[in-house]
Amino acid sequence: MKKFLKILFFIFLSLLILLAGGVGYLTLTEYKPADVEKITLAGRSEEKFSLNREYKVLDWNIGFAGLDKDEDFFMDGGTNSLPIDKAHVENNLEKIKNLTIKENPDLVFFQEVDENSKRSFGINQVDYFNKNLQGTAAFAYNYKVKYVPYPFPPLGKINSGIYTNSKYSLENSTRYQLPVPFSYPVRVANLKRAFTASYAKIEGSDKNLVLINVHFEAYDSDNEGKLAQTKKVFEFLEQEYAKGNYIILGADFNQALNDITEEELNSIPENLWRPKKFDLEGLSKNFKLYYDKTKPTARLLNQAYNKNNKGTYTYTIDGFIVSNNVKVKSVQTIDEDFQNSDHNPVVLKFELENQAR
Template sequence: MKTLKKAAKIMAAVITAVVFVFTGLLIFVTVMEYRPQKTESIKKSEGTREVSREDPFTVVSLNTGYAGLGEDEDFFMDGGTKVRPDSKAQVEENLAGIAGILKEHRADTYFLQEVDLDSKRSYSTDQKKYYETMLGLGGMFAYNFKVAYAPYPWPTIGHVESGLLTLTDARINQAERIALPESFSWPLKTCNLKRCLLKTRVPVKGSRAELVLINLHLEAYDSGEGKEAQSKMLLKVLEEEYKKGNYVIAGGDFNQTFEGITKYPIRSKEDWTPGAIGNEILPAGFQFAIDDSYPTCRLLNKAYEKDSQVYVIDGFIVSPNVQVEQVKVMNHDFRYTDHQPVRLKVKLK
């Protein structure tokens, strides 16, 4: 009887301790939750180059995967097991490789997604500073993922500071962070991404119009409602800018497949699958600018192989007054990140 009483006391003490720790952690992440405003000003870069309607304009978009998702990596949210690379050296190798790819595919502006400032998963590398230095361009950054501590899985994700980075040497009038609808409720939202649009205004020489550049990374791991709500808000912003007489280019990781792209069918829905976005959602005259010559993203359920599940989920949307001259996926076999760069060349009508 005494042994049973002692065991019961020990069990009660353990349960109390677990509840205490869990409650404390819940209070901590709730108090520390990142709560951005609907619209926030971003420090603009100090570029001086003028953009004109006479010259073509190029944009390269790439989800850099925080330089932690190279060809040998998998990821627990996609059906894999890992949370981060095994060493900082791997992150640094990926950073150098990504910078090399961006230099190879020179552009007037770069839209980069999943760029870390200070995160456990990328060994606290300041990737914004790195890309700015390597490309010799000024950058504008907006948080997409900012948590003091994400307590899952094991080992934990931990501290994350990550987001969208737009790099350009063009003269900038204004840069803004625009919050997108959240996909999760409390308590999940306390440690989840806070998606946004990074909107940059570029004056157009000899015109009152502006070239509005929108860098985006839409929801990935929701049931679908989040991506739909975020897509609708994105298109509302695009239409509003076009009605003002501006030129509009939006690009990035949509986490959705595009209508008419059937080259890379989804073979299994057991692991992560992207959503789908159709042409009917576009405002009148707007168009997707996408290419399926190569896939733009791979599934991270295992290290990359030639038979890996792949998708086309990265691309652009342009307004009716923007003429698409070329859009092309640059194939690098996912060596340094789980996405591939997409290069857009346009002419302002």
């Protein structure tokens, strides 16, 4: 009996040392970005935006090309932590690229783009889009961890973030760190979300077009993370508006943009992810939220997708915030039926108005 207890003790001690070593390694290698960081732009374009001309921007959380219709995800109540295989990721990536090229947007806001991650089989998706989409691009990390040790099989190395592409010249781009709602030690293997602000000159104007790309917190249980992040973004919007700039923000808000009813909310089991209503209280009259009220933009990954299956839940959580000196012509969700991502792309058409204020 003593020998058995001794063996158990040494097993427990070994596991404890292994755990402490893992936490220590993640602590030493933790991604600690500065509050404000300049982004190195990729590609080049000489053409500038113009006043009173129609443009198109496409916003899409591509789910690292690993969350197609066949997938589920453990954080949403599913069982999988990694995509089925590399072929799924490659196929999704190609389909996402093809749809984007077909839509021919002037601007692209992508979220959840992997640079070199286990979950997307090491494919450099940033480089892939830089090569296949014309124009100037800015990429910033939201998730940069040497090894995420959970669940099983573990997520492993993740390098992922937000990607902005413009057919027109971008002067510069900056990454702004958002509040992190997680405490140590959970923080060391978690997301460090940010927003990027990319600046473009406008022909015939001394003001800039400011392009903001953001992916708000998803799994903060009390919603305090999203509220703190939203507050910081709203403050930045006002600062740029005070300069007279034109502003377009594209986002996965991870909050319900539509008027979701209590009945609709309660139809989702309590143990599954539910979106909180997006709080517009801090958004001034200088800005307006735009989204397509007719189609959902995201699905829950509690199971593989089938539109007609019980347990399939969809939300409207993707869209735009636009300053009132930008004339919005239309906003439309492209119904891809979640074939290659757990989100559908949203397209907004706009003009930069020549107006004094």
